[in-house]
Amino acid sequence: MGEIFDLFDGERNFLFRQIPKGERKNHSEFNLIVHIWLQWGDKFLITQRAHDIFWGGYWQPTGGHVRAGELSFQAALRETAEEIGINPVNLPSRYLFSYKCVADGVKRPNSFFLDAWLFDISSLVEDHKSQKDFFASLNFQPDEVIDGRFATFDEIKSLHADGLFMPFEETYENFWQDLQFALFNKSLFPEKNAPDISEFPNLTPKNLRAWGEKKLSEISSTPQLDSLIFITETLGKDKSFILTNPFLPLAPDEVRSFFSMINRRQTGECVAYITGKKSFFNHEFFVNPHVLVPKSDSELLVEKVVEALGDFTSGEVKIIDVCTGSGCLIISVLREASRIFPQLKIKAWATDISPEALAVAKKNAATICENEEINFRHCNFFRPLDQSRDEMPQSYDIIFSNPPYVPKKVAEELLKDGRGEPMLALDGGEDGCDAIRSLTEQASSLLKKGGKIFIETGEYNAEFTRNLLSEFGFSQVETFADLGGLPRLTRGIKD
Ligand SMILES: C[S@@+](CC[C@H](N)C(=O)[O-])C[C@H]1O[C@@H](n2cnc3c(N)ncnc32)[C@H](O)[C@@H]1O
CATH class of the missing domain: 1.10.8 (Helicase, Ruva Protein; domain 3)
Structure with a gap:
């Protein structure tokens, strides 16, 4: 039996678990959803089961246990054999699963643990004459199985996007990336268009x-x-x-x-999502489809904010990047400011409405920042969505943002090319200006006197942004052109 991939054996970390090892929770407190994925060609069988939780530190679909002398993956296979009738002994098997605990009626899990192994089951599958035979041979226990079916990888991706599968950022950040790597890069799927x-x-x-x-x-x-x-x-x-x-x-x-x-x-998928990275302002940022791919035009915003930091000679400067996405703006601003103005004490915040985007931004900060610290917050613009978080500051010296500013219909058209960027990062409502309005309104009471706001927009809503900033009492309102000569970055100063 050849284990070809074990995502977690090298990564197990007690801290990833929010329920202490060994503690048992019962069904009335949590539902445990187990996904077992079995590959068939380019599809996966997904099953969902609900059980009481048993924490043993290993994968246990029904609360079984690892026997003396068994490795965890061997236990997983043995129990699967007992559970669903597959007998993988001496057969290469391919196999991946995860499970999470969801508090009754609450979509976001408050406890979660996942594990995954991939085994090559190809010869096992070949033993059966057809997919139907294979299905029929699986001996699911009906009262345990909520759902069992084959799904394409795209379906799995959309389950994930809808929050129904693997909130991986709460446990092991690289899971999704590693999964894709395992599925695609290690050629577990036969490639349809690949040459021999x-x-x-x-x-x-x-x-x-x-x-x-x-x-x-x-x-x-x-x-x-x-x-x-x-x-x-x-x-x-x-x-x-x-x-x-x-x-x-x-x-x-x-x-x-x-x-x-x-x-x-x-x-049509973006090159950056395929490679998982994008260069911006001399740093390499991790990206996935939860964040907009950083655009070189936004480097102008970084330059202008750093320039504005030059107005401060000493003391503490509070800055915030609203709608941070991958964190490319705030991280670049801080790295550059540390280099040019080492004497400045900058206190930095960054917000996003997408927890998945924030997970990406935090990961980038952890790898790119040196001594700089950023307070990442889950917010609707400036307003915290998670009450347990620290209060946000009541005033800032510099506010900047590259908010979603594309008119909804245009965004829908753009995304038809399959690039995979999140609608949330583009969709600015019917006229593209919803986020610009909310941001400006909230910023007008949060910016200190003499403080500066910078908003990146499309060239088609720059004039709107200038007018809006003037309406909200900002002075010296000016729009700067990007690398392509288009008016894209508008600045205002609080009177
Ligand atoms: C255009 S992307 C910009 C990302 C990044 N700052 C950049 O320049 O590459 C806009 C970001 O705003 C976030 N967003 C959308 N609506 C928001 C809201 N109401 N509050 C906070 N963030 C929001 C999206 O999740 C997305 O990450």
């Missing part, structure tokens, strides 16, 4: 780049660059290495993830 690598002529960077570029020419405006990025990611080398080693012979196993990346890009 063994027949690929001369597996070299040059040939792969050309092949990828051709595949992407219809959907991407930068097929050459995309293909090059995917090769660098696949081989873990930088661009200059790839360009200077065009004829390097490559082994099929080294390049499988390249084909997955090309496939994903062909659906």
